[in-house]
Amino acid sequence: MKLRARGRKAWLATHIVSAGAWIGIDVVLAVLVFTALLASDPSLAAVCYQALRVFAVWPLLVTGLVCLGSGVALGLGTKYGLVRYWWVAAKLALNIVLTVLGLVALRPGLDEAAVYGQSLLAGVPGAEPNLIFPPIVSPACLLIAVLLSVYKPGGRARRRDRTGEAARAGK
Numbered sequence: 001m002k003l004r005a006r007g008r009k010a011w012l013a014t015h016i017v018s019a020g021a022w023i024g025i026d027v028v029l030a031v032l033v034f035t036a037l038l039a040s041d042p043s044l045a046a047v048c049y050q051a052l053r054v055f056a057v058w059p060l061l062v063t064g065l066v067c068l069g070s071g072v073a074l075g076l077g078t079k080y081g082l083v084r085y086w087w088v089a090a091k092l093a094l095n096i097v098l099t100v101l102g103l104v105a106l107r108p109g110l111d112e113a114a115v116y117g118q119s120l121l122a123g124v125p126g127a128e129p130n131l132i133f134p135p136i137v138s139p140a141c142l143l144i145a146v147l148l149s150v151y152k153p154g155g156r157a158r159r160r161d162r163t164g165e166a167a168r169a170g171k
Contacts, residue, residue, distance in 0.1 A: 003077030011077065015070035022063040023142050029056050030135030036113075037132070042120045049117030049129070053110045057102065064099035071095060086157040087148040094141050106134050 036048035075082040113129040
């Protein structure tokens with residue numbers, strides 16, 4: 001299946017906008033996490049922790065899935081393919097890993113953070129949630145994906161071609 005120019009541009013625009021939204025949500029996630037960690041006012045920290053649960057999980061999931069779907073459409077409809085070039089396969093893997101981690105690892109941590117925020121407001125401090133890694137790891141991975149898209153390093157992914165191996169062995 002080959003995308004026509006108009007369809008390719010529509011999928012590309014969708015892909016770029018969803019990736020930009022994903023990065024933006026990660027930046028807001030980082031602002032909320034680090035504001036909560038560094039706040040001297042417990043009520044400010046509590047509000048930040050409670051906002052995380054509402055704000056982060058579902059918007060991150062939606063943008064990750066839209067980015068994944070548009071990337072797959074572009075991969076299948078253009079010369080790049082899904083695994084023809086290693087950098088496209090790497091972007092696909094990053095997208096899948098980050099989207100799954102958002103549901104599996106981040107969501108429970110954000111639920112825990114919201115409960116901690118409620119306990120802060122009640123004046124009963126508990127164990128502070130450890131949310132430092134998600135706002136560092138996810139934007140770093142997304143930056144890598146953007147750089148791979150822009151620079152398109154290297155060439156095609158290597159394939160095992162038995163006829164080529166036999167021909168090289170016979171030389």
